[in-house]
Each structure stands twice: as structure tokens, then as C-alpha cells.
Amino acid sequence: QKEVEQNSGPLSVPEGAIASLNCTYSDRVSQSFFWYRQYSGKSPELIMSIYSNGDKEDGRFTAQLNKASQYVSLLIRDSQPSDSATYLCAVDRSSGTYKYIFGTGTRLKVLA
Amino acid sequence: GAGVSQSPRYKVAKRGQDVALRCDPISGHVSLFWYQQALGQGPEFLTYFQNEAQLDKSGLPSDRFFAERPEGSVSTLKIQRTQQEDSAVYLCASSLAPNSPLHFGNGTRLTVT
Numbered sequence: 001q002k003e004v005e006q007n008s009g010p011l012s013v014p015e016g017a018i019a020s021l022n023c024t025y026s027d028r029v030s031q032s033f034f035w036y037r038q039y040s041g042k043s044p045e046l047i048m049s050i051y052s053n054g055d056k057e058d059g060r061f062t063a064q065l066n067k068a069s070q071y072v073s074l075l076i077r078d079s080q081p082s083d084s085a086t087y088l089c090a091v092d093r094s095s096g097t098y099k100y101i102f103g104t105g106t107r108l109k110v111l112a
Numbered sequence: 113g114a115g116v117s118q119s120p121r122y123k124v125a126k127r128g129q130d131v132a133l134r135c136d137p138i139s140g141h142v143s144l145f146w147y148q149q150a151l152g153q154g155p156e157f158l159t160y161f162q163n164e165a166q167l168d169k170s171g172l173p174s175d176r177f178f179a180e181r182p183e184g185s186v187s188t189l190k191i192q193r194t195q196q197e198d199s200a201v202y203l204c205a206s207s208l209a210p211n212s213p214l215h216f217g218n219g220t221r222l223t224v225t
Binding site for chain 2: 006032034043049051100102
């Protein structure tokens with residue numbers, strides 16, 4: 001089992017719809033969870049961070065965390081073509097020394 | 113500087129050559145990470161510094177890879193005797209403290225021919 005798992009996609013949604021991106025992780029003691037967006041040929045940029053169970057909203061983005069199920073998700077409301085990118089889930093692993101583990105990313109396509 | 117700066121942006125090396133990749137983190141950021149990203153994959157952890165101390169180098173693929181951050185600021189990732197499988201984008205990221213989000217540089221795309 002990979003430490004951080006994401007569906008590679010592509011996930012295709014029509015413009016204006018809600019895009020739902022999911023991520024599961026294996027380390028039960030993980031405390032910090034991040035979503036990054038990566039456009040082709042560019043470096044990852046931070047969208048959201050979440051540390052507590054529940055929902056966290058920032059503009060059109062909502063991150064959801066369920067530590068009991070070891071599941072974190074990202075919802076993008078009113079999806080725009082400019083949201084088309086790869087979305088990376090990152091989770092801290094603090095057993096041993098501190099580091100962040102990334103999933104392979106989900107490719108999102110928003111169709112105009 | 114305003115962000116994490118990496119140089120060079122692109123590097124082409126002949127197999128067997130040594131390369132050095134530089135990372136200048138955001139001022140004041142204690143933590144510095146190096147990641148390797150292959151095409152279509154997520155970033156893979158290489159090594160982690162807290163100030164000048166290299167606390168974790170478990171992700172370095174072989175003893176040809178070496179990283180340092182001697183004064184707790186700029187870091188260099190060195191790859192000796194490059195091989196074709198070393199071709200990838202090397203990302204540097206810094207964060208203010210453990211648990212803080214990572215801020216990435218633009219990466220160095222290494223191509224070994």
C-alpha cells in the first residue's frame with residue numbers, strides 16, 4: 001500500500017460543476033495535510049492546508065479531513081477551465097524524522 | 113528573496129558527469145527539502161534539513177547523491193557520475209517550521225544524455 005494514494009484520473013468535469021478530489025493516507029499519526037496544484041511544466045503551488053477534522057473553506061475551495069477514515073478531500077466549486085491541472089495531496093510523516101509525502105496526483109480537466 | 117530560488121532551471125549532462133543544483137530558500141525558513149519528480153509522478157522525498165543539520169537523507173537513491181546546507185540557508189544537491197535514470201525535475205522547498213506548508217522553487221530539470 002502506498003503511503004498517500006490518489007486516483008490519477010483524468011477527472012473531467014463541465015465548467016461550473018463541483019470537482020471532488022480524494023486522497024487516502026496510511027500513517028495514522030499524520031497531523032498536517034496539504035493540497036497543491038501543479039500546472040504542466042510548473043512547480044506545485046499551495047492551495048489549502050488542513051490540520052483538524054472537518055471542513056475548511058477558502059473561496060471556491062473546501063478541504064475535508066477525516067482522520068478516523070484516513071481520508072482527505074478537496075472540493076472545487078464553480079470549476080473553471082483555468083482549474084485544469086494536477087492536484088497533489090501531501091501528508092506529513094512524523095514517525096522517524098519529519099517529512100512530507102506526496103501522492104501521485106489527480107489530473108483534473110474542466111471542460112468549457 | 114520573495115520566493116524559493118533554484119538554479120539552473122535546466123541542466124543537460126552527459127552520463128558520468130557531476131552536477132550541482134542550487135537552492136536559495138525563503139529568508140528565515142528553517143526547514144528545507146529536496147524532492148525528485150519524474151514525469152507524471154508526484155514529488156518523491158530525497159532529503160530534509162533543519163537549519164544546517166541534515167536530519168533525514170533516507171530518500172537519496174544512491175551514494176552518488178549528496179546534499180548540504182552548510183550555513184543553514186543555501187543548499188546544494190550534488191549528483192556524481194550521473195546516470196540516465198537521474199533525469200527528472202529536482203524540486204527544492206522550504207517551510208517556516210515543521211508542520212508549516214512547503215513553498216516550492218521552480219525546479220531544475222536535469223536531462224542526462
